[in-house]
Amino acid sequence: MTGWLPGPITWQSFTLYFLVSVAFLLVILGYVTYAIYFERKVIGWMQGRHGPNRVGPLGLLQTVADVAKLLIKEDTIPKKAQRDLFILAPVISFVPSFVVLATIPFTETLYFADLNVGILYYVALSSISTIGIILGGWASNNKYALLGGMRSAAQMISYEIPLVISVVGVIMLSGSLQLSAIVEGQSGGFWNWNFLPQIIGFIVFIVAAVSELNRTPFDLPEAESELVAGYHVEYSGFRFAFFMLAEYVYVFAIASLTTVLFLGGWHPPFPFLDFIPGILWFLLKFSFVVFFLFWLRATFPRVRVDQLMGLGWKVLLPLSLVNIFITAIVYEIFFR
């Protein structure tokens, strides 16, 4: 994307960048709309139901109707809530979810900012969302919200460590933090994709990512049977919608990141399939990861809170550290 306009930035190129980014934001909003629809449909089918089928043909306008409803709903801010922080919290949790997408390369030519610190940028920004969640829980001045916010923050910081360390193996193999360079290192068939040489890292990454997303089986912060709704219990209307939006944009971000880091990005599984454009391969792998998250939600029960922290610190963290040294030793023996 940035390859079109070499040289210093001018007002024209700035306007063009801005318009393209706006278009991308609209694509993301469209994706979120239909990801929610697709999630409800898929889970419906897996449970032997139809899912949404009333609003529009095949229920396709269901989410649009839901968003319109949220937009015209009265916005109540409890009297005891800390008003400024209460308003700020959903914005803080949404902004990083969108900003991390700037560095994801979709194909060789379709990307926004090909930063040479790509992974670090993603990891650093995505942890800011935790602050938004804990702030929302605190500012609501509600017991359920405070408990949900605290749990959520504890869970997210605990699983962020294995998530970040499991990527170190990938960085060692490609010798770069730049996401496009990591994808380039995986070209030439699926046996070069990082999920095979980095199988431990891949599994740790997936489990930690599901937990980072607060999705089933790790959706304790939003456990409706014990905490009503968790940190966003006092939020209504569009402020609530921004928490949901942040969650689904993170699904997009994590699915893209998994594709880029472990599933070969835009590369086809076999070299002779090169004639199919890269973006289709990217979308195929991306959709599979998104489907996988929905599939988990329909299949798994929720883990208990005492098992949750144990899994993160006692299983995933040691595994991700061991993965680094296995990678290093295998590299020393076979590739040097």
Add this chain to the structure above:
Amino acid sequence: MLYQNQYVIVAIFIVLGILLPVVALTLGRWLRPNKPVSEKLTTYESGNVPVGESHIRFNIRYYLFALMFVIFDVETVFLYPWAVAYQQLGLFALVEMLIFVSLLIVGLIYAWKKKVFKWS
């Protein structure tokens, strides 16, 4: 392609990320009703009248997790540059990193034995 142009795009993304909530909530203010009643503005507590203060002291356990997080997050800050340069550094750097990580593992085992990760 100038490298700093990439950060112009990042800045545009940040501005857009802030603009979307501002625009959507302003638009919503024109569309939505606003009839605050004092009952509506009370804190939700399953339909009961809220009891006591909500900003309670929370469990000390969360603080310990935050402490562990800081230690291992700093570790990753050291791991990342090491991993990028690993292919040039070779075996000596591997042994060094092994010593560094095993020191931290000792801390992890200590926390484990002190039952920090037990939730009861």
